[in-house]
Amino acid sequence: MSDTIQPWERLSELITKKNNTLITTFINTLSPSETARVISRLSEDDQRLLFSLLSPEDAADVIEDIPEEQAADLVEEMPSEQAAAILEELPSDHMVDVLGEMDEDASRAILAKMDRKDAKEARMFLEYAADCAGGLMISEFLSYKTDATIQDVLYDLQANRDEYIDYHVQYFYVVDHEEKLTGVLRMHDLLFPARKTKLSQIMISSPLNLPHKSSLKELEDFFDEHHLFGVPVVDDEKRMVGVVLSSDVEEALNKKKTKTFLRLSGVIGGEEFRTMPLLSRSGRRLSWLSMNIVLNIIAASVIALYQDTLAAVITLAVFLPMVSDMSGCSGNQAVAVSMRELSLGLVRPGELLWVLAKEARIGIINGLVLGVLLGCVAFLWKGNPWLGIVVGGALAANTMVSVLLGGMLPLVLKRLKLDPALVSSPLLTTVTDMCGFFFVLSFATAVMPKLAGM
């Protein structure tokens, strides 16, 4: 292992030698995820040197392979001319994604250096939220005027073969003289009619389309219902402005899921990569943890209130974290099921009572099973049935609370327009800790004479 050269060491060597040909050849042998890994392990100086050596086309290929946040950081560091030349080589949606990750000054400086038409288009895209139809659409589509003939289309296809080679050509769109979408044609509709036929005669009129402000959820529903590669997007005046591809919708859903997952785990403020500067990584994580410390203090203060009981029955200290941890797990299960059903549209934020009814039954059954289990453990360990009843009863009660709360929280937070992924887990933990401590210690206080001195 120790004497094999890592690929980024090899690349770093080639960069130092400024051997462009070998660099390009070497990068071409890597898969996209390998490229991402190798680039992220280079020193910042090597990264800068690499991009100054590559042609804009090759640099754009590399930029496409690495996660957007990292791509934005890299491009931001470059001189604006170089950044503009590279970004112009990216597909329009990807270019906008990278620009969108930058701060506004940086992206404005780069746009100023870009080809005027590309820059105008990019500015239009940047005005849309990243995951509405306008933000996800691509501008590489083919549209022709209503009075064009089949011959005109074929001539255009032939003349612009090279440019269209990367286009996703499944459909041709037909627009009127105000660019309003009026029809759609499939390629094979062109094969049989006479070449002088006007498109208006053979097109399918009033094709499916979506307004530019459609949400990701609306796009998801559209492609669930219609198995198409893409859908034309129109602005408020019904002018055709782009095409959203179903694969890009799936990709946006993927990104959203990743963000949800990371937030539930307490990684906030965008994605963290281990190649980021240490203090920025540490700061992002701390911002979340320091909020947690406050919530933890609130929860633990319940224990402080019952110090006398605890001092009298020190054995209870063993069970305090068990009861709160276990109910926390039960509650997290309910949070996950609610978040999943919300995202599938199987439950609506207003249906609290339905969720409560469904979770209450689970809470009772699982609370009883787990309470009896832990109660038996406590009884067998110390030989005192009252300890078993206190501990088992507390776990049963707290499981019930936690499951109900966990099931409801995502719905309530969604209604309050808060992010369930961000707030559910710390809120749930705080409440289950407080209640868990309270149940154990108050039950114990109630039957104190039976427990004293344990």
Place this chain on the structure above:
Amino acid sequence: MSDTIQPWERLSELITKKNNTLITTFINTLSPSETARVISRLSEDDQRLLFSLLSPEDAADVIEDIPEEQAADLVEEMPSEQAAAILEELPSDHMVDVLGEMDEDASRAILAKMDRKDAKEARMFLEYAADCAGGLMISEFLSYKTDATIQDVLYDLQANRDEYIDYHVQYFYVVDHEEKLTGVLRMHDLLFPARKTKLSQIMISSPLNLPHKSSLKELEDFFDEHHLFGVPVVDDEKRMVGVVLSSDVEEALNKKKTKTFLRLSGVIGGEEFRTMPLLSRSGRRLSWLSMNIVLNIIAASVIALYQDTLAAVITLAVFLPMVSDMSGCSGNQAVAVSMRELSLGLVRPGELLWVLAKEARIGIINGLVLGVLLGCVAFLWKGNPWLGIVVGGALAANTMVSVLLGGMLPLVLKRLKLDPALVSSPLLTTVTDMCGFFFVLSFATAVMPKLAGM
């Protein structure tokens, strides 16, 4: 709110009246996610009746809208003839997904009632793992023999217009007489040459393709590198067997993410829906929780070992759950970052030392910051600097342990071929609980005279 009729109540009414036309019209007004929600809220009897009323085509439209697991449960309940008729109306990949969710006896019975050719194809698909190329591919593609002419293709397109209307026709594939993939053509390649030209003369030879056993990761890399709608899939003898669409790869990645998210939250054994029978839901959740109870007992036993210290300094009981909870959060952040980097390919399971080096620095900084914070709180509360040192020191040390462990765990579990999503979180919690309790109580024991009687 209370006097509006819910859509499933309306549907249930129509079902009771057996009014087929209105049922179909009503369902067509619903978006896919609304359909899923409405169907899931019907009673089992209504569901059964509904599917016996709908035509196989309409039933298949409904089946497509609801989550696969639920679809499988519904179809399993039907008489096999009815189930077969409905499944034959689904796109091949979706049919196989639904069959794959059933137990083998049920799917075999349904396959026996299906059209022989469809059944044979389905059996072939079922042999593949659900998320390799063979499991994701569709069989609706167009292929022609090498010596076919352009005229032959145009004739076939014209003759089978209706069947092909749902196909994703972006490319035509060219195969030799042993069905081996030899070339690919785009639709507009057919437009200009003479109609008697053989496909072999104009096709692009040796097109990009993937073996049928390619993993989801390989498919993801392929579509990251090549911006195509689909890729032809070949078997071991290079015969073309299907096409994988990029949107289906994104969808499979989406499903995998959902499973990871649910497992991390302790929802295992497939997805849970609140409309499932109560005992099955409760059982699924309990299987995970009862494992947790054992791990919790192990962790809490550390407290039992130090009962004397705790009895002497009862204040410590307040800080035990705080130290273990907070370090658990720090560790979970590291788990999330590692799982994310693993899935992007930015880190490999073997690179433990790299991750340790990166996490150690975060562990030290965040441990110190949080330790000082909590130490100050403890000191201010009780006015004893030694309590602050014990509590703060324990949190700092435990944060360090937890961050290192959290960063490593996903890599180690992946190497051991265990599922990081399933095992990381309970293992991490157990260790951080044990260590947290140990640090607080052993540090306190060491400086006991300074703390006694608090």
